[in-house]
Amino acid sequence: MKRLILLCCTAALLAGCSKTDPHSPSAIRQTIFKDMLRTSETLGGMVRGRSSYDPAAFQSGALKLKTLASAPWTHFPEFDASGPSHASAGQFNAAARKLEAATTELAARTGPAATMADIRPRFAAVEESCAACHRQFRPE
Numbered sequence: 001m002k003r004l005i006l007l008c009c010t011a012a013l014l015a016g017c018s019k020t021d022p023h024s025p026s027a028i029r030q031t032i033f034k035d036m037l038r039t040s041e042t043l044g045g046m047v048r049g050r051s052s053y054d055p056a057a058f059q060s061g062a063l064k065l066k067t068l069a070s071a072p073w074t075h076f077p078e079f080d081a082s083g084p085s086h087a088s089a090g091q092f093n094a095a096a097r098k099l100e101a102a103t104t105e106l107a108a109r110t111g112p113a114a115t116m117a118d119i120r121p122r123f124a125a126v127e128e129s130c131a132a133c134h135r136q137f138r139p140e
């Protein structure tokens, strides 16, 4: 753990001349959201037939997405229930829980026996929970 902290500090020093602090909540979120997008695009490619369906690869992507789905929220201090926008914190957190539930459902339906018919509606629910939160909370 100490070594990790040291490594992070070194990275921060090296990045010292860039404008954004890599440790800022928004920089951390950006990294997580980008990973989320990349992971869901890989899955979406298989769902839409742009790439061939590989049940094992789909499963590992779905499990990754499920892990990522709970990662951003602690880095949103502004939506802390005691924070400045506590009025919308409840809605924001509800949208976050929806994504977590949708990715959990999707991951549970994957595996060697899972067919596209199992996966398609659950993947659509995941995409809808991304979009629902973005409509309400993502700045233009």
Ligand code: HEC
Pocket: 026, 029, 030, 033, 034, 036, 037, 040, 092, 093, 095, 096, 099, 126, 127, 129, 130, 131, 133, 134, 137, 138, 139
């Ligand atoms: C609970 C709300 C919420 C959910 C659910 C959500 N997002 Fe976001 N997302 C945001 C907010 C707010 C931003 C604006 C950037 C920020 O504040 O960090 C954002 C920004 C992004 C960005 C831009 C990151 C950047 O700044 O470069 C991507 C990509 C993204 N989200 C992908 C996804 C994907 C993919 C999903 C679903 C798998 C998802 N998001 C689900 C709230 C959410």
